[in-house]
Amino acid sequence: MVMEVRAFELQYRTLYRPLGMYALRITGDIDSAEDVVQESFAQVWESLNRGTEISDLRRYMYTAVRNNALMAMRGSINKVSFDESYSDLPLEEAIDTSERDSRLWGVIDKLPDQCRNVFLMSKRDGMTYAQIAEELNLSVRTVEHHISKALERLRDAVKGAALRIYFWIFC
Template sequence: MQETPFSLEQFELLFKEHFKQLALLAYSVVKDKDVAKDIVQEFFVKFWETQHTIQLRGAFDSYAARAVKNRSLNYLASQEVKDRHQQLFAAMTPDDPDMDHADREQFYQRLSHAIDCMPEQRRRVFLMSAADNMKYADIARELNISVNTVKFHIKAAYVFLRNESFVPLWACITWALQSFF
């Protein structure tokens, strides 16, 4: 553990000294300047908040580079999932001419009823993910459960909804939840 956390002045110097290099590293992975800057800023915020619990086993720049690269790779992985979902959701748009107002209303009623039938914790986790667009780690932290428990609840919620005859629910659930809630 770091015995003497960085002072604000030391932290500002670290930020000024390493930001550009870390942003370039993030950019080399994500290929987006704004996202790269956000990743580095988020790294520094997290580092500031947790510096007293981090045990640096080498130079700060090595630690920071590894952390920023991992954050960049995680960003790409989450974007890949979002892109895949967007392609699936494009198959059923809110302006689907085959779905009239009564059908859409019935769909929302069935969806709401099915979500209400879920166990409380599963429903809460599912809505935090699907309706609030929260990350699994944020849900886990807020509910004081593990990320694996979050994943289990979300998977179980989708299985439950599929079993409740929401076909092709897997292709439109996020759109429907965001429009509904």
């Protein structure tokens, strides 16, 4: 059974970002992670067109991305912060983590510009509220408000789950 192009495109749109987060945790490099995900989708598409039966495409894609990311890291001269501990996580836990991170990034992307900028300066760049306030010509109280607003939206996105944001991803 060959998968319809539209069905595959839908899976691509649904899985691309979480798979990218998964690959990024393994490779530590955004360009490598994107290459791995794109190559994995191409390989799986070719397999499907050759008649390969895949009962759980989501799980299959995560396995393909993991394998391709590990191969890419082994073949890389510049092995940037390879996270072996993450690649050894049980697949379901890694999938859950990647999908949660993807939802969080989606929320961060939708924050108002100023709020997102303040949040990233704090969490990604490690700046203090006073440093952010000075750089953006805001009051510290305004910076606190933006951080509070961003964290509230992130908490809502994980719906009661423990809020564990991996800020090293922002680097």
